[in-house]
Amino acid sequence: MARYTNQLCTFCDGIIKNDGHDVVETIAPPPRGDATQRFRIYTDGYRIRLQKAVEADYPCLKHYLGEQVLHVLIADYVEQTPSKHFNLDRYPIIFNSFVYQHSTDQVAKEISLLESTIASVFMMEDSIPLDASYFSSLAPEEFGRMLLRPRKASRLLQFEHLANSYLTEFRAGEMLQSPEPLPQYLYVYRHQNTVQRYELPHAAFLLLQCLFDGHAVEQALEKVTSGHEELTETIAANVQAWFQEWISKGFFATSS
Amino acid sequence: MTSSFPHIGFGLGLRAPHYDTILADRPKEVEWFEIISENFIEAHKGYWDFLADLRQDYPIVMHGVSLSIGSTEPFDQAYLQKIKKLAQMIGAPWVSDHLCFTGAGGHNTHDLLPIPYNEESLAHLVSRIHAVQETLSRPLVLENPSSYVEFKNSTISEQDFLVSLCQRTGCKLLLDVNNVYVSAYNHGFDAKAYIDAIPKESIVQIHLAGHSNYGDYIIDTHDAPVIDEVWQLYAYTVAQKGKISTMVEWDDNIPAFDVVLAELAKARACAENIKEAV
Numbered sequence: 001m002a003r004y005t006n007q008l009c010t011f012c013d014g015i016i017k018n019d020g021h022d023v024v025e026t027i028a029p030p031p032r033g034d035a036t037q038r039f040r041i042y043t044d045g046y047r048i049r050l051q052k053a054v055e056a057d058y059p060c061l062k063h064y065l066g067e068q069v070l071h072v073l074i075a076d077y078v079e080q081t082p083s084k085h086f087n088l089d090r091y092p093i094i095f096n097s098f099v100y101q102h103s104t105d106q107v108a109k110e111i112s113l114l115e116s117t118i119a120s121v122f123m124m125e126d127s128i129p130l131d132a133s134y135f136s137s138l139a140p141e142e143f144g145r146m147l148l149r150p151r152k153a154s155r156l157l158q159f160e161h162l163a164n165s166y167l168t169e170f171r172a173g174e175m176l177q178s179p180e181p182l183p184q185y186l187y188v189y190r191h192q193n194t195v196q197r198y199e200l201p202h203a204a205f206l207l208l209q210c211l212f213d214g215h216a217v218e219q220a221l222e223k224v225t226s227g228h229e230e231l232t233e234t235i236a237a238n239v240q241a242w243f244q245e246w247i248s249k250g251f252f253a254t255s256s
Numbered sequence: 257m258t259s260s261f262p263h264i265g266f267g268l269g270l271r272a273p274h275y276d277t278i279l280a281d282r283p284k285e286v287e288w289f290e291i292i293s294e295n296f297i298e299a300h301k302g303y304w305d306f307l308a309d310l311r312q313d314y315p316i317v318m319h320g321v322s323l324s325i326g327s328t329e330p331f332d333q334a335y336l337q338k339i340k341k342l343a344q345m346i347g348a349p350w351v352s353d354h355l356c357f358t359g360a361g362g363h364n365t366h367d368l369l370p371i372p373y374n375e376e377s378l379a380h381l382v383s384r385i386h387a388v389q390e391t392l393s394r395p396l397v398l399e400n401p402s403s404y405v406e407f408k409n410s411t412i413s414e415q416d417f418l419v420s421l422c423q424r425t426g427c428k429l430l431l432d433v434n435n436v437y438v439s440a441y442n443h444g445f446d447a448k449a450y451i452d453a454i455p456k457e458s459i460v461q462i463h464l465a466g467h468s469n470y471g472d473y474i475i476d477t478h479d480a481p482v483i484d485e486v487w488q489l490y491a492y493t494v495a496q497k498g499k500i501s502t503m504v505e506w507d508d509n510i511p512a513f514d515v516v517l518a519e520l521a522k523a524r525a526c527a528e529n530i531k532e533a534v
Contacts (some may be wrong), residue, residue: 004376005328005360007407011369012360028406031444033472038442041404041475046365053366082363086322086335087298126301153300193302 014039015046016082050078050091057092057119060170061099061111064178073102093120107179110163114197117155117188121195124153129191129250144218148211148252154189156208164197191250198249203231204242208251261350261397261428261460264288264315266524267503268516275306277513282313285517290503293320293351297338304345311346317461317503318348319430322364325384325398326357326371336391343392350460352397352430355381355418372407373417385425397460399430402438402467402476414439415453422458429454431500432463433490434482438474447489456497464490464523465505479508481519487526494530502527 007026014023020039027035054074055062062070077098083091096116100109129151135143150156161179164186169176185205187198200208206228210220221239225232246252265287270278272295278286289310296303307316320339323331343351356368371377388396400418412420421427431454440447466480482490482504494500504519 001328001376001380003409004372004380007372007409008326008328008357008369009360012357012363012365015365015367015369016363026407026409028408028410030405030442030473035405038405038473041473042365042367042369045367045475049366083359083366084362084364086332086358086364087294088366089298123298123300190300193300193305 011042015042018043018047018079047075047078049088050083051075053088054078054092054095058095058112058115060115060167061108063170063176064111064166065105065108073099076102089119089123092116093123107161107163107166110159110161110179111166113157114159114163114167114186114188117157118195118197121153121155121188121190124190126190127152127253130247130252130254132247135247144216146217147214147255148217149255150208150212151189151191151251151253154187154251156205156212157186157188158205159184159186164199167197187251189251196249198251201234201238203228203234204238206231207235207239207242208246262315262501263499264317264349264501266520266527267314267317267501268520269319269503269505269507270310270316271507271510273510274513274516279306279309283513283517285520286314288315288317288349288501288503290317290319290505293318293339293342294322297335297342304342307342307346315349316346318343318346318351319399320351320353321366321368322358323353323388324358325353325355325381325388325396326369326377327360327384328380329360329362331384331387331391333391336388340392343394350397350428351392351394352399352461354399354401355414355421356401368401370401370403370405370407373410373412373414375411378412378417378420381421382424385421385427389425389427395426395428397428397430399432399463400435400439402432402435402442402474404442404473404475406443413445413450413453415450419453419455419458422455428460429458430461430463431459431493432465433493434463434465434467434486435476437486437489438467438476441469441474448492451489451493451496454497459497459500462490462493462500462502463505464502464519465507477508478505482522487522490523491526491530494527499527 010022014020020036023039024035030038051074077095093116096112099112103109161181162184163179164184166179185200185202187200189196206224207220210223225235267288267290268286270289270291354368357371359365385396418429436447436450464482465478466482468475468477502523504523506516
């Protein structure tokens with residue numbers, strides 16, 4: 001068994017390290033071409049496969065950086081990051097971390113974060129949304145004591161640039177300016193089998209952040225307003241409408 | 257353990273660009289669909305609902321690419337349980353994967369890598385297939401891979417290796433006629449002799465697909481129509497083995513659904529003609 005195991009390891013290592021030196025010796029001479037050429041089908045195929053998988057999840061980043069720049073970045077990622085999971089759809093998701101480590105372009109980082117989040121939220125586990133009817137029978141004080149959990153397939157994001165607006169324009173095929181350096185807040189979640197990107201005012205983002213940190217509604221409101229007195233008025237004026245909107249749009253999960 | 261493999265006619269690979277057409281038209285020409293298991297086992301509920309809907313009109317066969325039956329690393333039990341769960345949910349007539357390994361040292365190449373065929377690997381695969389069949393509570397169906405290299409320490413032909421696996425484990429075969437053609441071209445063996453060696457009773461399904469010929473070698477790309485030589489080999493297979501559930505794969509540069517349907521019609525006509533001739 002040891003010989004067989006070693007043979008498989010050598011073959012796989014040769015592909016991942018793009019070095020067929022040890023493998024070629026084990027290959028029978030083919031009727032046409034040579035063993036090196038044949039092994040290259042596997043090494044090239046590996047790189048093409050992973051490159052295509054990553055590229056497919058980052059179309060907006062490709063547009064922003066340009067095809068060649070992204071190609072090189074992904075090629076480096078593929079060389080430094082062997083895939084470890086059977087599901088190839090998982091491989092592109094952590095490319096975002098690579099962009100954060102290897103790029104100095106904040107906009108590129110933010111677009112990659114957004115596209116990575118969309119891909120991961122698309123794949124995450126399902127959860128049942130809290131139905132609006134659940135809230136209709138609640139007294140205000142009961143609602144205040146409620147713990148509202150995010151949908152399992154969700155992420156709260158904040159950006160230093162209008163990354164979400166840029167993505168929206170990209171998908172609409174519009175002429176794009178580089179994203180403006182303005183903050184943008186987003187709840188990305190899967191609802192009715194579709195990934196939704198819901199833009200939030202700053203105060204609403206902070207409130208959701210507190211709720212999702214495990215604070216009850218009343219506590220979360222107190223925490224946000226005490227930490228950001230300038231937002232008190234905005235929150236007071238909008239909080240009811242926000243909750244109605246969020247509940248109707250399936251922001252929250254049942255506790256089960 | 258379930259061991260009946262019904263003849264289910266002529267099917268197609270279920271691919272994303274065709275989902276809407278298939279759901280809307282429910283084409284009668286297609287008698288069953290084959291899914292790539294990995295596209296669904298970790299997918300969200302919408303995909304499972306889609307399969308449950310489709311299942312009302314078509315048998316759905318599961319075809320995997322990640323079992324890595326040739327590996328010496330422990331099976332991913334979570335993966336196997338997900339395969340089992342989906343197979344039960346859709347009532348899959350059978351579950352298949354490939355005679356290959358997909359990685360080593362915890363790494364996954366997402367490719368169907370070749371293994372040496374000898375007594376050592378045979379014994380290893382026999383025990384692995386038994387383990388999978390035990391977990392899935394059904395016989396495994398294994399596909400002959402396309403390969404680009406053969407190993408110096410192989411002492412058994414691929415077809416004899418497959419036949420031995422069937423005899424010793426009760427597993428069945430998905431005979432990919434295109435893969436036989438591709439590997440025969442790449443390694444210089446006789447494709448018809450390969451098919452002759454496989455007992456009819458072992459084959460539960462046939463695959464047909466297109467490939468790319470680079471002169472010195474062929475790559476199994478699934479991105480083009482089936483070539484004439486593969487149709488001839490298919491006709492030969494049907495003449496030798498009789499009626500076997502057959503499907504057409506098209507995985508890259510996927511054309512309009514009508515084009516794939518036309519390939520399926522060609523497969524049906526090819527098999528029908530042989531049937532008349534026999």
